[in-house]
Amino acid sequence: MLFLLVPCFRIKNCSSGTISSLILLRKTHYEPLRSVSSFVLRHRYNMNIAYFRQLPNEEQCSISFHLVNERYKINKVFNFCRNVTENIDASAERMRANIEKELKKRTNKKRKANVGTASEELVKTDPVPEMSSSVSEVSVRFFDMEKEQDVKDMPFSELIEKIQVERHILLKVLDDDFRITLNSPSVQTISLPQSILAGFYVYPSKLELIFADKDQSDFQWFRGRMPKSNNAQLIEWEMVATGYSYLVSPADVGHHLKFVCIPKTSQEVGTLSEVISATEVQAGPGQCPFEVRHLFTQSKLANQYQFRVVTYNILADTYADSDYSRTELFGYCPNYALHIDYRKQLFIKEIVGYNADIICLQEVDRKIFDLDLLPVLRLKNFDGNFKAKGNTAEGLAIFYDVNRFEALDSQGITIGECLETLEQFQGLWNQIKTNEKLAARIKARSQAVSFTLLRCRQNPLKHLLVANTHFYFHPDADHIRLLQGGFAMLYIRDMYERFERELQLDRAHFGIVFCGDFNSTPECGMYRLMTERFVGDEMADWQSNEEEAVRGVTLSQPFPFQSACGCPKFTNYTIGFQACIDYIYYQCDVLRVNDVVPLPSEEELLAYDAIPSPVFPSDHVALVASLEWTNKS
Incomplete structure (x- = not known):
């Protein structure tokens, strides 16, 4: 079996601590890396490569090169950081001194190992190069190939400019020449999640590229078993997939996974980087109730007049990951099943499996939106936007299938922050602001509402205003x-009304879908406001807090709405509270319900006393409905 040795950089801050500086690739795996490996680059230019990187507005330039020298028995990646105001002669001397120090260290180790153990014949066949006190043999210099002379006595910043413009400057180290590449595509940070379950998607928990395009970059997945010696460098890796995410196979249980990233742009290829999972792949929790629900959504809707909507409160990590949540609020749920690395595997697989066209999520941690939801859903042809709830760490997210819809606008507000500034709020605000306790409480709330205006690609006349709260x-x-x-x-x-006016939209083809966790049961005034369009001043809700009681206020809204999923018994199910509080409200004069995905049974919700649980990633259940335009002209 032929193997290739492909140099790559050691990744810092890796949780496993077992990233090798060399990876072994079977010959059958060589083709995808042919254009990017250091091995091929070295042969293409008949020299090594030194990677220089300087970020905009920074005064430091990082330098990295892989020195492999048979004469001095050295195989090491050197990393340096030099100030751009420094003279390059001083930089070269600093690099030379560090390399000499490494050579002396290796020579001393070799001599000690040979003392009293090596035979005279072995010493003759494996000589150790002598290192005198002189440093003349170790040289580091910059060389101009065109002028055939050393580059000396200039600031490092000037050298960088020469590299950018002239592109024929070499770094000469010992017997080797290094072609200098400036700001080549590279991986700045890479890591894998702590929990990886068979049957669920895995993808980097963090991947930061610099001078690279993620869409242009290549990704590969390998699996391997850790040997008894617990030495990751001895793992025999088998390639299992390509792409940013990987649906983990049951055959991967007991294996570690390795993720390989080859950063690229349309014009340049950077250095391969890799990370190995800190833990082995674990068996999944068995069939989850949402997988039964997926039987109703096995494919996307083909009818151009229909679209599937999901609304789901996914339980923010900021509320699940606390001592109070683990011991009191969700004390019935095993701690491992509350960890975000575990839960996100479940809710991402659940969301993807509904094959929706529009997805409205609540309690979305910003980092989950940026690092998990958006990257994975983009692979499924979705785009989306996020609206934070005031200064909290979580908020609202709206996603839409870009093959079905084009987004024309996306906005959002935090209600409490806008009570005194939005003109359309002033009539209602003036009726309640004299109650100081009421006014202070509602102004202090971080609740938000966001919307995305969508135009149907197959029927450009039709527009949807999708709201989320x-x-x-x-x-x-x-x-x-x-x-x-x-x-x-x-x-x-x-x-x-603004979009209707500015875009000259026909109301027969312009509908509203309003999703969210309204924290209101069907008996409350919010449901009446949406479905009956009016709430009088006699409504009991106004008196829910005597000191803040609302008097003499009525509410109305002009749109005929219905609840797409009706009023199920439960959409939220914990030990302390069970009720219907989540809704997909739709404008029923231009839209109608085509079908609704059945909700889990109460027996399923009670399997672990309540939810969240090892098979339910949230304390809410997702609502899924297919809507249809009533006017098909």
Whole structure:
């Protein structure tokens, strides 16, 4: 079996601590790396490569090169960082001194190993080069190939300019010449999640590229078993997939996974980097209830007049990962099943499996949006946007299938921050602001509403205003939630009328879908406002807190809405609370329900006492409905 030795950089901050500086690739795996490996680059230019990198507006330039010298028995990656104001003669001397130090260290180790053990014949066949006190044999210099002379006595910044413009400057180290490449595509940070389950998607928990295009870069997945010696460098790797994400196979259980990234742009290829999982692949939790629901959504909707909508509160990590959550709020859930590395595998597979066209999510951690949801869903032809809830670490996300829809606008507000500034809020705000406790409480809330205006690609006449929200949760706050609903509908109405006017839209082909965790049961005023379009001042919600009671206020909104999934018994199910509080409201004069994916049974929700659980990643369940345009002209 033929193997190739492909140099690559050691990755810092890797959780496994077992990243090798050399990787072994079977010959059958060589073709995908042919254009990018250091092996091939070295032969293409008949020399090694020194990688120089300087970020914009930084005064430091990092230098990295792989020195392999048979004469001095050295095989090591050297990394240096030099100030751009420094004279290159001083830089070269500093690099020379470090290389000499490494050579002396290796020579001394070799001599000690030979003392009293090596035979005279062995010493003759494996000589150790002598290192005198003189440093004349170790040289580091910059060389101009065109002028055939050394480059000396200039600031490092000037050398960088020469490299950029002239491209014929070499770095000469010992007997080797290094072609200098400046700001080549590279991997700055790479890591894998702590939990990897068979049957679920895995992808880098963090991947930061610099001077590279992720869409142009290449990714590969390998699996291998750790030997009894626990030496990762001895793992025999088998390639299992290409691409940014990988659906882990049951055959991977008990193996470590390795992720390989080859950073690229359309014009340049950078240095290969890799990371090995800190833990072995574990068996999954068995069939999850959402996988049964996937039987109803095995493919995308083909009818151009239909689209599938998902709304889902995925439980923010900031609320699940705390002592109170683990011991009190969700004390019935095993700790491992509350960890975000475990839960995100479940909710991402669940969301992807619904084959939706529009996805509205609540309690989305910003880092989960950036590092997990957006990268994975983009692989499924989705794009999306995020709206933070005030200054909190979580917020709202709306995703849409770019093959079905084109986004024309995306905006959002934090309701409490806009009560005194948005013109459309002033009528309602003036009615309640005299109650100081009420005004202070609703202004302090971080609840938000966001929207995305979509145009159907197959039917450009048709437009959707997709709104998303998450209202205040407190038990004594029915009045706050109802007011938030009133303000949200004022905002949505204003946006709807603005787009209708500016884009000259026909109302027969312009609909609203309003999703979210409204924290309101069907008996509350919010459901009445949406489905009956009016809430009077006699509504009980107004009196949910006596000191903040709302008096003499009525609410109305002009759009005929219905709940796509009706009023199921539960959309939230914990030990302390079970009720229907999540909805997909749709404008029923231009849209109708085509079908609804059945919700899990109460027996499934009770399998681990409540949710979240090892098979439910959130304390909410997703609502999934297919909607259809009533006017097909």
